[in-house]
Amino acid sequence: MEEPIVIGKDKFRIxxxxxxxxxxxxxxxxxxxxxxxxxVHGIIALVGASSSVNIKKDELKNLIKVVKEQFGWTDICE
Structure with a gap:
C-alpha cells in the first residue's frame, strides 16, 4: 500500500x-x-460492527482532486 495523502485536518472541542x-x-x-x-485523537473510541467517516465538502473536493491527479482516475466527475 502507498503512503496516505492527507485531505483534511481540523480540531474540535469535546x-x-x-x-x-x-x-x-x-x-x-x-x-x-x-x-x-x-x-481522531482525544476521544475514547467505541468498538462496533460498522464504521463511518465524516467528510466535509472541501475534503471531498480534495479527495476528487487526489484520485484524479495522484491515482489517475480520470473518469471521476466533480
Missing amino acids: GEDETARRELRVVKVHDDVIQLQEE
Missing part, C-alpha cells in the same frame, strides 16, 4: 478542557480501490 484532533487521509489500495482513513 469538553470544557479537551480538544480532539482529526485527520482525514486517503490511500490507494488497488488500481480501482481507495481507502479513507479518519484518525
